Amino acid sequence: MDIKPDFERIRKTVGHREPDRVPLCEVLVEYPIQSKFLGREVNSDDLESQLEFWIKAGYDFIPLTVGMMTPGKVTTESMISKVIREVMLKDSPDADKEEAWSLEHTSFINNRDDFERFPWEIAAKLDFSKFHEIKDILPEGMKVIAVSGKIFTLTWMLMGFNNFATSLIMDEKLVADVFRKVAEIQFQGLEKIFEMPHVGAVWVVDDLAFGTGPMISPQAFRDHVFTWYREMATRCHRNKLLFIMHSDGDLTALMEDIIDMGVDVLQPIDPTCMDIVKIQEGYGDRLCLVGNVSNELLRSGTPAEVEERVKYLIRNVAPGGGYCVGSGNSVPEWAKFENYMAMREATLKYGKYPIQL
Amino acid sequence: MGNYLDQIRDAVIEGKHNDIEGLVKTAIEDNVNLNELINNTMITAMDVVGIRFAESEIFVPEMLVSAITMKKGLNLIKPLLKEEDAKSKGTIIMCTVKGDIHDIGKNIVIMMLEGAGFKVVDLGTDLNVEDLMQRIEEIKPDILGLSALLTTTMPQMNNIIETLESMRLRDSVKVMVGGAPVDSSFAEKIGADGYGKDAAEAVRLAREFVSAE
Numbered sequence: 001m002d003i004k005p006d007f008e009r010i011r012k013t014v015g016h017r018e019p020d021r022v023p024l025c026e027v028l029v030e031y032p033i034q035s036k037f038l039g040r041e042v043n044s045d046d047l048e049s050q051l052e053f054w055i056k057a058g059y060d061f062i063p064l065t066v067g068m069m070t071p072g073k074v075t076t077e078s079m080i081s082k083v084i085r086e087v088m089l090k091d092s093p094d095a096d097k098e099e100a101w102s103l104e105h106t107s108f109i110n111n112r113d114d115f116e117r118f119p120w121e122i123a124a125k126l127d128f129s130k131f132h133e134i135k136d137i138l139p140e141g142m143k144v145i146a147v148s149g150k151i152f153t154l155t156w157m158l159m160g161f162n163n164f165a166t167s168l169i170m171d172e173k174l175v176a177d178v179f180r181k182v183a184e185i186q187f188q189g190l191e192k193i194f195e196m197p198h199v200g201a202v203w204v205v206d207d208l209a210f211g212t213g214p215m216i217s218p219q220a221f222r223d224h225v226f227t228w229y230r231e232m233a234t235r236c237h238r239n240k241l242l243f244i245m246h247s248d249g250d251l252t253a254l255m256e257d258i259i260d261m262g263v264d265v266l267q268p269i270d271p272t273c274m275d276i277v278k279i280q281e282g283y284g285d286r287l288c289l290v291g292n293v294s295n296e297l298l299r300s301g302t303p304a305e306v307e308e309r310v311k312y313l314i315r316n317v318a319p320g321g322g323y324c325v326g327s328g329n330s331v332p333e334w335a336k337f338e339n340y341m342a343m344r345e346a347t348l349k350y351g352k353y354p355i356q357l
Numbered sequence: 358m359g360n361y362l363d364q365i366r367d368a369v370i371e372g373k374h375n376d377i378e379g380l381v382k383t384a385i386e387d388n389v390n391l392n393e394l395i396n397n398t399m400i401t402a403m404d405v406v407g408i409r410f411a412e413s414e415i416f417v418p419e420m421l422v423s424a425i426t427m428k429k430g431l432n433l434i435k436p437l438l439k440e441e442d443a444k445s446k447g448t449i450i451m452c453t454v455k456g457d458i459h460d461i462g463k464n465i466v467i468m469m470l471e472g473a474g475f476k477v478v479d480l481g482t483d484l485n486v487e488d489l490m491q492r493i494e495e496i497k498p499d500i501l502g503l504s505a506l507l508t509t510t511m512p513q514m515n516n517i518i519e520t521l522e523s524m525r526l527r528d529s530v531k532v533m534v535g536g537a538p539v540d541s542s543f544a545e546k547i548g549a550d551g552y553g554k555d556a557a558e559a560v561r562l563a564r565e566f567v568s569a570e
């Protein structure tokens with residue numbers, strides 16, 4: 001089975017055509033998994049080793065972050081964390097304490113004054129060094145996917161969820177202004193991305209739903225979030241880039257909106273609350289689906305169970321294109337390495353078109 | 358008088374946070390039965406809110422604003438209640454388990470429980486078992502509500518229940534669990550007394566527990 005990177009493989013499947021095999025697709029594979037795969041340590045600074053992982057593991061792209069948050073969570077490396085630590089907590093004795101700077105623990109915009117004081121200009125200085133660095137070492141056929149977005153998540157994290165949720169009704173103008181600022185910073189970053197021919201897609205990572213459904217009403221999403229993503233999709237398509245969206249949770253109530261705003265690829269079709277076969281039946285002709293191999297299965301299952309799940313997904317979702325195999329979120333360090341390998345190997349073994357399962 | 362009660366009920370359901378204080382003041386001036394106002398009007402209004410949320414007619418923001426509206430009204434009524442009537446429906450300790458800092462769900466459940474008349478002690482996030490046991494011994498809650506978002510932190514719930522048993526505290530407190538990866542079979546497996554899939558179910562469970570006492 002060919003594992004030579006070829007972004008056309010992704011483009012074809014997004015266009016609902018069958019490439020040579022079902023693509024593998026992840027927004028994030030944590031470094032301990034990458035390290036085990038290569039047999040040596042891979043870390044956030046070691047771009048060459050990261051690239052080697054994504055090539056050898058069989059992916060057609062490498063995801064690089066260009067937002068204020070890293071996918072999934074706020075880390076010490078996240079741009080927003082640096083802004084908070086180095087600017088907002090500059091004179092605070094607690095600046096090094098995670099409870100003081102991490103948006104997972106605390107919030108910074110509780111009212112209009114906080115909004116006005118927030119150092120937006122500094123937060124807007126995004127780091128593109130990895131995008132430049134990778135240009136010369138990227139093999140032919142492989143592309144970078146720029147991981148951006150978090151317009152919804154970063155807004156509520158900056159405000160704290162309860163404050164955000166109540167302000168959405170009680171002080172809607174403030175919420176709209178925070179959304180606008182966060183979105184504008186992402187758009188500034190995108191304009192630079194569009195100048196880079198080695199970027200093949202933009203992947204917005206933004207959790208919009210709980211397991212029970214949307215975190216705010218579909219109408220509030222339309223009013224405050226989807227307008228920005230619609231514009232982002234339009235600009236991506238104008239620049240011949242694919243527009244990919246990640247969201248956890250049950251998105252069923254938002255599916256028509258997601259398609260309507262121009263999302264080409266949706267990931268991960270959260271296996272804890274969504275039935276990918278039903279989603280494919282309802283929307284699969286208008287959207288490419290990615291993922292759905294449960295993270296719980298990757299954590300606690302056996303390689304044989306993972307292989308069965310991948311075969312099920314390939315058999316039921318992959319024929320005709322429009323599907324890439326991947327985890328039910330991202331590949332965390334707590335996934336069993338042998339299960340990650342089983343997911344990858346089953347895709348390469350059974351994913352050859354035409355599907356024979 | 359009935360009209361006030363209907364208006365107060367609607368204000369809570371619709372989250373009319375700017376209107377509630379005026380309406381409640383008028384009702385108080387009109388010598389409305391305060392217990393009826395709380396139990397038959399405001400708490401039942403929050404029940405409607407819980408049902409609407411469970412049926413996806415409204416979402417978290419609308420539910421939280423209804424809870425805020427309820428609280429604003431209650432703040433005017435509570436000082437006027439006789440000591441006996443001012444008693445809470447029960448005391449509930451809420452926290453996320455060790456290793457889990459995700460508190461959105463817990464905070465929503467707290468607001469709904471308070472709206473239903475419970476006294477809630479929020480012990481926050483990432484709570485270790487020793488600290489939790491100490492607070493349970495101090496506060497003596499009727500109910501312990503545990504939340505976890507991660508499959509990796511879920512086993513802490515089991516650990517807490519086992520510790521409650523070993524410290525002979527298990528019979529004195531009902532344990533309800535919730536969070537994205539948790540389900541009723543997990544709750545049953547670890548010996549919890551109940552599982553709430555959302556805030557409305559948590560309120561229903563809490564009521565069941567205290568009425569059975």
